[in-house]
Amino acid sequence: MNTITVKSPASVANLCCGFDIMGIALSGLYDVMTLTKREEKGISIKHIDKYNLPEDPAQNVAGVALQAMMDALQYPNGFDVIIDKQIKPGSGIGSSAASATGIVVAANELLGKPFGKKELVAFAMEGEALASGSRHADNLAPCIYGGLTLIRDTATLDIIELPIPPMYVNIVHPQIEIKTSYARQILPKEVPLKSAITQWANVAGLIAGFIKADYGLISRSLIDVIVEPVRSKLIPGFDEVKKKSLEAGALGGGIAGSGPSLFMFSENIDVAKAVEAEMIKVYKSLNIEYKTYITTIGEGVVVDNS
Ligand code: HSE
Numbered sequence: 001m002n003t004i005t006v007k008s009p010a011s012v013a014n015l016c017c018g019f020d021i022m023g024i025a026l027s028g029l030y031d032v033m034t035l036t037k038r039e040e041k042g043i044s045i046k047h048i049d050k051y052n053l054p055e056d057p058a059q060n061v062a063g064v065a066l067q068a069m070m071d072a073l074q075y076p077n078g079f080d081v082i083i084d085k086q087i088k089p090g091s092g093i094g095s096s097a098a099s100a101t102g103i104v105v106a107a108n109e110l111l112g113k114p115f116g117k118k119e120l121v122a123f124a125m126e127g128e129a130l131a132s133g134s135r136h137a138d139n140l141a142p143c144i145y146g147g148l149t150l151i152r153d154t155a156t157l158d159i160i161e162l163p164i165p166p167m168y169v170n171i172v173h174p175q176i177e178i179k180t181s182y183a184r185q186i187l188p189k190e191v192p193l194k195s196a197i198t199q200w201a202n203v204a205g206l207i208a209g210f211i212k213a214d215y216g217l218i219s220r221s222l223i224d225v226i227v228e229p230v231r232s233k234l235i236p237g238f239d240e241v242k243k244k245s246l247e248a249g250a251l252g253g254g255i256a257g258s259g260p261s262l263f264m265f266s267e268n269i270d271v272a273k274a275v276e277a278e279m280i281k282v283y284k285s286l287n288i289e290y291k292t293y294i295t296t297i298g299e300g301v302v303v304d305n306s
Contacts, residue, residue, distance in 0.1 A: 027298025
């Protein structure tokens with residue numbers, strides 16, 4: 001096999017209280033990448049999307065991730081890469097993670113799977129670091145493992161795959177861009193103990209709720225007292241969308257990753273449709289362009305055999 005095409009999913013990191021440690025893969029929203037082995041050394045990247053991302057491999061999230069893998073293998077040849085991004089950069093639903101993970105999964109397949117999932121996350125993290133200025137794996141791990149993942153420790157990549165009960169996921173993406181690096185820069189460096197206690201209680205509650213498929217507990221635990229109060233100010237309509245979504249019956253939700261997208265979990269499709277209608281109303285009234293999606297929790301990067 002010399003050529004492979006993969007679909008690399010969007011993802012939602014943090015899930016309110018789990019800043020930098022939790023994330024889910026989404027179904028039906030993905031980038032498409034085609035990788036071809038070549039004799040000539042190096043990486044050449046071509047984007048066939050509308051996002052004008054750098055094609056210099058050293059400045060491209062996917063290029064940096066692939067280079068990390070090639071360096072580890074001391075790979076003597078090279079790759080041609082074609083990327084069709086569907087996930088808008090700066091949307092909050094893991095655009096850079098989709099680039100970084102899709103390429104390493106694709107290369108690993110082409111090379112006969114020399115690496116396991118954890119090593120793939122480590123290579124992809126090099127790309128994520130270029131995009132956000134920080135090493136975190138909460139979008140990357142669900143793209144590699146699928147479903148819901150917990151990063152207990154980023155330095156050693158202690159990644160735990162967790163069950164999650166069926167839920168619908170609403171996404172609303174107001175068409176503004178928030179750079180992850182900026183959304184990280186504005187966060188407090190220290191946290192009062194009282195807030196920390198609330199936050200770790202909610203993380204524990206949320207994980208327990210997922211494992212027990214206890215929707216009430218999930219709903220009560222989707223609270224972020226540390227990051228959301230700071231970042232939500234960057235997102236027009238945030239408070240209104242959240243309030244109206246909860247009134248429409250959503251279990252809860254908040255900022256998707258570093259924003260500007262918001263996510264909401266719902267137990268059934270009727271509620272998800274009602275939530276979407278409320279999201280649309282808010283952004284129409286604010287005269288802000290938006291995109292909405294109703295999706296579910298999905299698998300990681302898959303080989304596209306179509
Ligand atoms: N956990 C990250 C953040 C996700 O919220 O900054 C975005 O890359």
